[in-house]
Amino acid sequence: MNAFQSSLIHDVFLQAIASLKENRLRTILSIMGITIGICAVMVVGTVSQGVKKYIYQELDTYGLESLWVYRKWENQDPFRSVREGSGIDNDDLKYIRSCCSSVKNVTPVVFSDENDITMRSKGTYTNVNLEGVGVHYADINNDTITQGRDFRLEDIQRRKAVAIIGTKIRDELFGPHSNPLRKSLRWGNVRLTIIGVLDVKNRDILSQLGTDDYDVNKRVLIPYTLYQQQLGSKDIHTLQAEAVSINETEKALDQLTEYLNRRHSFHYEYVTESMEGWITTAEDLLRNISFVGLIAALISLFVGGMGIMNIMSTSVVERTREIGIRKALGAYRRDILLQFLLESTVVSVIGGVLGMVLGIFVGFGISYLSGYDLGISWFTAALAVLVSIAVGMISGYYPAYRAASLKPVDALRYE
Amino acid sequence: MIQLHAVSKSYQRGDLPVPVLKKISLHIKKGEFVAIMGPSGSGKSTLLNILGCLDAADSGMYKLAGKTIQTANEDELAKIRNRKIGFVFQSFNLIPRIDAEHNVELPMVYAGVPPAIRKKRALAALNILGLADRVSHVPAHLSGGQQQRVAIARAIVNDPEIIIADEPTGALDSQTSHEIMRIFLQLQASGKTIVMVTHEEEIGAYAQRIIRVRDGEIFNVPL
Ligand SMILES: Nc1ncnc2c1ncn2[C@@H]1O[C@H](COP(=O)(O)OP(=O)(O)OP(=O)(O)O)[C@@H](O)[C@H]1O
Numbered sequence A: 001m002n003a004f005q006s007s008l009i010h011d012v013f014l015q016a017i018a019s020l021k022e023n024r025l026r027t028i029l030s031i032m033g034i035t036i037g038i039c040a041v042m043v044v045g046t047v048s049q050g051v052k053k054y055i056y057q058e059l060d061t062y063g064l065e066s067l068w069v070y071r072k073w074e075n076q077d078p079f080r081s082v083r084e085g086s087g088i089d090n091d092d093l094k095y096i097r098s099c100c101s102s103v104k105n106v107t108p109v110v111f112s113d114e115n116d117i118t119m120r121s122k123g124t125y126t127n128v129n130l131e132g133v134g135v136h137y138a139d140i141n142n143d144t145i146t147q148g149r150d151f152r153l154e155d156i157q158r159r160k161a162v163a164i165i166g167t168k169i170r171d172e173l174f175g176p177h178s179n180p181l182r183k184s185l186r187w188g189n190v191r192l193t194i195i196g197v198l199d200v201k202n203r204d205i206l207s208q209l210g211t212d213d214y215d216v217n218k219r220v221l222i223p224y225t226l227y228q229q230q231l232g233s234k235d236i237h238t239l240q241a242e243a244v245s246i247n248e249t250e251k252a253l254d255q256l257t258e259y260l261n262r263r264h265s266f267h268y269e270y271v272t273e274s275m276e277g278w279i280t281t282a283e284d285l286l287r288n289i290s291f292v293g294l295i296a297a298l299i300s301l302f303v304g305g306m307g308i309m310n311i312m313s314t315s316v317v318e319r320t321r322e323i324g325i326r327k328a329l330g331a332y333r334r335d336i337l338l339q340f341l342l343e344s345t346v347v348s349v350i351g352g353v354l355g356m357v358l359g360i361f362v363g364f365g366i367s368y369l370s371g372y373d374l375g376i377s378w379f380t381a382a383l384a385v386l387v388s389i390a391v392g393m394i395s396g397y398y399p400a401y402r403a404a405s406l407k408p409v410d411a412l413r414y415e
Numbered sequence B: 001m002i003q004l005h006a007v008s009k010s011y012q013r014g015d016l017p018v019p020v021l022k023k024i025s026l027h028i029k030k031g032e033f034v035a036i037m038g039p040s041g042s043g044k045s046t047l048l049n050i051l052g053c054l055d056a057a058d059s060g061m062y063k064l065a066g067k068t069i070q071t072a073n074e075d076e077l078a079k080i081r082n083r084k085i086g087f088v089f090q091s092f093n094l095i096p097r098i099d100a101e102h103n104v105e106l107p108m109v110y111a112g113v114p115p116a117i118r119k120k121r122a123l124a125a126l127n128i129l130g131l132a133d134r135v136s137h138v139p140a141h142l143s144g145g146q147q148q149r150v151a152i153a154r155a156i157v158n159d160p161e162i163i164i165a166d167e168p169t170g171a172l173d174s175q176t177s178h179e180i181m182r183i184f185l186q187l188q189a190s191g192k193t194i195v196m197v198t199h200e201e202e203i204g205a206y207a208q209r210i211i212r213v214r215d216g217e218i219f220n221v222p223l
């Protein structure tokens, strides 16, 4: 930037402030339009980014690389549907590691069709989500053990009657913040010893979206071997695995089903699931939130832009004589154009910065009221300022062009 | 310095073109102080605007300081106005929001003069015109004579060859008018060419030569 431009910008900035003061009401209205628009942009950005963060955190409670394989039960093929068993058994586990290169970890999950499994400690009963699992279960599910320990291989191999429980089970049976370790839990005639407590998991948003109605904090985990013994079957109902990376989930699923098909000679058909579908659902949802918000933002930016166009047009008319003077003194067409464009941009950026600040406060307000810490989207803040510059330039262009096109003699004669 | 040959200009009034200047030819030499006089509506301002490159003639030839004006484009004209011409108007035409110093700086802003030099030169010009203590006054806080002196400072700050003045004393009392004319004489003495429109014989008398215009034509005999 040369001296001319920088001093012109300085002059123009002062002039912009002065001429805006003269048209105070109109200026305030236009600034408000931009402020509301940019504020809306900020809120949309903050909410969608914040919600995205939470949704991903919640999705991550399943492990984003998680995948599931289980038998397709409702089979159309009459010969297949009569087959007994889940199509996955303990022997499969031994080989999967060596044959499926995209699978990082795998755990069997054994459960029963029974809906209400009740457990008891002393005189208190509670419903639980009972799952028979392997040693890698906590790893794959991103579960942490807050009290006690995880399963060891020998717990599984020796079918030890040990359990890891969710926080709600602890709270209901032993009271909040209590220590349930080494206490026992009655499951029918089995006496389980509690060896660990799982950390709380949040699935508030997902359960509100209706994607999951099962309470993760009411899980009771036991060795899958123990559960199989109780059920009297070597069936594994679901194989839950973790791919080496998100991009390899499809490959891992293919490897698993291919392996199972070969091992069981295509006797069964398998259903596979990965987080991908959920991620897509979440992103669709976020896109919809953003879309609605952005439409609102666009409308107010449009109104603000029209306001700016209006004050700038009026300003051009009111300052016709000034334009004539400037042209007489040697201003080029582009100097006048630049001057009015900068003026409209100043208005718009003032609105934009106010909108940004307001948006940050509204974001805090929403965080406070909703209980979710959405944070500030600095990306959106930067975007907001850029958008306000663009709105200023676009809406100022026509008036500026008209000013620049005035003939000096006509402009000077204007009363 | 100024050569006009068969310059015509007409304005559209309704459907008919009304001729305002009819094949005007004139020659003004470097360093001359010329007054253009004539009745109201005779086309004096129109002529002066053409001389000042603020307006274009419909036909004819115009040469200013060796440059052919009728073929120049918008930006070339802006540059000529900026470097070669200083304007003084009846209504001063200062920008109301900005102070005397910044008004005087404007021609230099458009000439691309760096701020520090602009300030120095603006203050020097205002000083010459006896306004050293008025530099940060806005026009509304200056008297008519002071405003016109700011305008003259602005007109000369880029050191132009020609001063174009349309009724520079038209809004001033007689004592102030004479003061302004004495400034014009000093400008002429410093080598500027001055073309001034006036109604008043007394003011016209300061010029070396009077060009009389009537109905868009030059009459060199007083009526
Ligand atoms: N933009 C215009 N459109 C139409 N007619 C115009 C325009 N400018 C000037 N005229 C007409 O041209 C004629 C000459 O005008 P001009 O301003 O040159 O007169 P003048 O000699 O300067 O008069 P005065 O002494 O009153 O200033 C007038 O009749 C005026 O009405």
Ligand SMILES: [Mg+2]
Binding pocket: B044, B045, B046, B166
């Ligand atoms: Mg006139």
